[in-house]
Amino acid sequence: MNDGLLRAWVALVPGAPALAFAVLGLLLLAGRAPSERGIVRLVAGALTLSFVTSLGLAGWLLASGREHAYFILAEWFVVGHHTFELGFWLDSLALTMMVLTTLITALIGHFSVNYLHRDPGFARFYLLLALFASGMLQLVMGATVDQLLVGWELVGLSSALLVGYFHRRAAPVEAGLRVFVTYRICDIGLLVGAVLLHEVTGTADLREAFVTGEGGLLTGGLATVAALSFLLATLGKSAQIPVGSWLPRAMEGPTPSSALFYGGLSVHAGVYLLLRLGPLFEASPVARAAVVAVGAATALHAALISRVQTDVKSTLAYATQTQVGVMFVTVGLGFPTVALVHLVAHASLRAYQLLRAPSALLEAEALRAAGVSLRRDPSFLRVVPSSFTLALYRLALQRFHLEALQERLLIGPVRRLALGLDHIERRWVAFLSGRDLPAEAPAAVLHDAAPTEGRGP
């Protein structure tokens, strides 16, 4: 195939939703919002085109016997020795994720037509859907860690905005803020890891850094520091211990976005990152052990909490956390293929379950009304002493106090420090003005979003 044609073909996969985002965004900004049908044609059409293109691309690459395709499309900017390149590296991992991403986003795009019909935020939903699709495809197809970072941030932003989709209610807005805060704190890890990777290997190109090793591979202590930094980023996006408490709250968004982000794709971005950076983690036994520990702890923690949930979306959220934790363990133990298969299967199933959740509830109600018992005894608890079961039950209700610990160890001290500095600032200004300024009450930052123990999402 002609090289130029191939480049255009590949660029169309993330380009179609990006173009749909730009067109719809400009139309909305200009106050010329299209009709629902127009929006669906534009965005769902672009997502479908992206899916068909990605499927054709994957098929062509497999049929042509090429193990991977790699090319740099353009340079975004160049300063001295620093170049921000835009390109794609399509190996088996990227191809799998690309097809999965385009498939699920296209399906959600079509599913949401009826679900959000006549909703005031219809256009906003599709705008953010297109942004998410474009970002997620940058993330999984990008040739450089910088490009991966761009995709990662766009996924995070669109995710937080869709959690707060029902913006007239307080709970979704607070949940959106919590999601965003967690993402941004953990994204520091991605930024540090990306910069370390670049500075040590001399390249941001993932293929060069991990496969060809042209710039020298990360080893030893630096590999551990970089890997642990990346691990921090994955903890946020994949809702792992100790920062995963945002996931059940994120279910405040509309069901299609919950299915897309927290069943299907976004929550698996951390697993994808671990798989993509596999060689880095292989170079650091400490980091791999940390991945296993985090995954195992999250799986156990979420499995126990899911048993005391009373609503379907929370149960599914904790079930997702459990499975993603298992994926972390699998990756950490050195079984990337198993983890990838698990990821694809889980993303498909969980997205389906979340989309089906409202209907499933109605069906369950009907079955209960017909006298059918839906209760199942948790068989594994039979081997646990009853006193321990009770303690576990209490702890699970309180979500193992993790959120309170976050408040006490991180959010509280930061807030107190900020308030102390603000107090000093105000005293200085009062001195300048020659009078006392009225003290301001502490800001609601992070406070409003702080969790209430035992409260459901």
Next chain:
Amino acid sequence: MSWFTPAEILLVLWPFVGAVAVVVAGLLQGPAGGHTPRTVGLTFTILGLVTSLGTFATGALDDAVAAPLVPLMALLATAVFLASPRSYLDRAAKVAVLLTWGSTVGFLLAGDLVVLVVFWWTSLLPGLWWLWRAAREEVRLLLLRSYGLLLVGTGLPLAFGTAVIGAAGVAAGLTHPTDLATLAHTELSTGVQTVVLVCFMVPVLIRMAILPFHSWLPVFLEEGPMGLGVLLVGMQTGLVLALRVVLPLLGPETVWMLGGLTSLGLVTALYGSLVALVQQNLLRVLGFLSIGQAGFVVVGLASANEASINGALLENAGAALALSGLLLLVRGLQARLGTVDLRHLGGLASQTPRLTVLFFILGACMVGVPGSLAFVGEDLLVHGLLASHPLPATLLLTTTAMNAINFFRVLTTGFLGRPRAPSREMGAVEIDDLQPREWWTVALLAGVLVLGGLYPQPLLDLRAATVQELLRGIQGPGGGGMEIHAPHPGEGGP
């Protein structure tokens, strides 16, 4: 000696003529008021913007640092005239904005240190005049004292430093000892050089609101005049002073001072983003965010390598434009509601969707969302900083996260959620969304930020030679002193 060219004289004088025209229009109109002075001022700003863009596009402006800032200054002045609520732009404020604009252009285009210092002073005097004349009684003393610190704290060291350079040049037999073009080649003993550098660094730090000289900025933004606030935040003359005077004066013997600047910048970035987290007044939030961004920029400058300086320049342009736009929006909101206290705001998105959308876009641009100018700046700055200071780079990334969290906090608290009444007495109020003139003005600023972020290369190319020249000066003949980002083996990517 570098004098103004005819085109530059036109660019400098035009706003002053505009100020006179506004005064005359006001006098002719009489006390009844009306739109005439505003229309006159707006006409002058728009024509000034067109002229600035023309001279910039034709390459008539020599200095690569100042060249893009001249049309930017005109753009900001135009934005103030277009988007300010009527109650915030009385005749005195209009005249103050025009005089500040003209003086700042004079400062930007000055080729001589004495002229530069004179215009620095005159760019600050309209603010003092306005505060003296029009500030509210209860905050006038505070404003005058804090703004006075800015004026005196920058003016006196500048005058002293200029005098020392002039005296040293005359003693060395130079014909034009204060010519900026030859400043880098001025021979000064290490001791004198250190004193002169301190004299110029202090005004840079005060004007950029770097810790511990920062307190004037939140006060001025909260209580000072709107138009001058936009110009002060949007045009970082302190940065220009650093690039045109401080960095050229640095040599291998005094390059150690950059370490102190890096520390101050880092502490300021952390402080600004941290204190902004607990502010309730939107104007103070913007003030502290601006302080944090200035710290970021100083760290980039002080890291003194190609990526970091270019990053600092883009970061500064991106953050300053975004903050100016945000300031216009917040003041517009204040004019409608009477308050911008977050405890009394909520659910504004329902009533003012256009304002909310622009607030979101500008806020996202300010915190460096991919696709914005600040994203490119941050990317370059962090990469450049890591080459020389790995630990501060990591800390700096923490501040970017805090800034983003703060932006999202303000968005969710003030614009989303349930609507809240501005005050108990007022109850629920209906407020108007942005008027077309406000919308298009701020949208233009947002458009510049997004287009600049998507296609930043022309901006980077424009200053490439200047930045390299600066770095050569800092490195000295032997190339020692500063660690400059060295290419890694096989480096081809970022």
